[in-house]
């Protein structure tokens with residue numbers, strides 16, 4: 059009997075047991091139709107810790123055996139960004155369904171090549187833009203599609219992390235616009251439609267690492283959408299009170315604000331005044347979304363549907379990120395069509 063049930067579970071390998079790999083690993087073992095069979099990480103200790111926590115059968119240091127194992131149907135790629143394109147190509151050629159963390163790569167040509175392999179092999183592919191699976195953003199999207207805001211005129215987003223990531227991560231991240239702000243660019247496209255032109259300013263105000271690396275820690279991006287609507291995005295790598303994500307869409311019939319204020323549904327009032335808590339980090343704020351996006355990926359492949367967000371979303375968010383980075387570096391407005 060249990061054999062019958064097991065056969066329907068999708069045998070999966072998790073690549074990368076770091077920050078986001080651990081979160082995805084915990085979610086994978088909680089999805090009934092997923093069989094997380096193997097964890098791959100060249101840092102054996104990282105893989106072992108997660109293996110013990112999740113009671114996973116096997117760990118490997120090199121993904122090659124995973125690609126050669128025809129019983130593994132899906133891979134969840136949570137490795138550093140500079141390894142994604144190569145792993146996607148190898149997984150696609152091996153016929154695996156692919157969930158990959160954002161972004162595919164920092165360069166357009168590398169991204170195009172990997173995604174062409176995905177398209178030509180026809181394997182299912184989903185990119186890790188989890189905000190689309192947050193109940194607030196999903197409901198905002200539903201209401202916009204339902205026409206509840208009428209014509210969309212303005213978009214506003216704030217994305218602030220509690221503190222900058224370690225220097226080693228920053229060095230490989232592609233910079234604030236391609237690493238952090240790319241989530242805002244994806245949500246801007248998701249809710250408002252395609253972007254036509256961008257203009258950005260950035261500044262290294264508090265992070266010595268960002269300054270040393272020629273990166274920024276504080277930024278503002280202006281967007282002009284193809285529809286004629288306008289947008290503004292503020293990003294910071296540091297926020298004294300924790301993770302700060304706010305998005306507002308303003309239209310002819312009203313506006314929608316997506317903002318999660320309280321982590322705990324409680325406010326305390328005492329002699330020192332009022333107190334309430336706040337989401338400290340992205341793993342808390344988007345806990346539900348990280349699980350939802352994986353469930354959706356596996357549901358799509360089980361039903362032979364196309365997972366979303368997919369190849370085009372991965373490409374277009376990167377094109378915006380590259381255009382914005384260029385705008386900041388060259389101090390001019392950049393048309394997205396320049397990025398080819």
Ligand SMILES: NC(=O)c1ccc[n+]([C@@H]2O[C@H](COP(=O)([O-])OP(=O)(O)OC[C@H]3O[C@@H](n4cnc5c(N)ncnc54)[C@H](O)[C@@H]3O)[C@@H](O)[C@H]2O)c1
Pocket residue numbers: 073074075076077078079098099100101104121136137138139141159160161186187188227237340
């Ligand atoms: N969607 C999100 O909200 C979100 C959040 C954090 C990170 N990310 C993305 O996830 C990726 C990983 O970020 P992180 O913060 O978890 O990094 P991390 O450095 O904490 O973890 C990466 C892990 O991958 C391992 N690794 C390196 N090369 C490998 C290979 N070839 N095969 C298997 N494992 C390998 C490393 O040893 C490490 O344990 C990045 O691309 C990042 O942009 C996305």
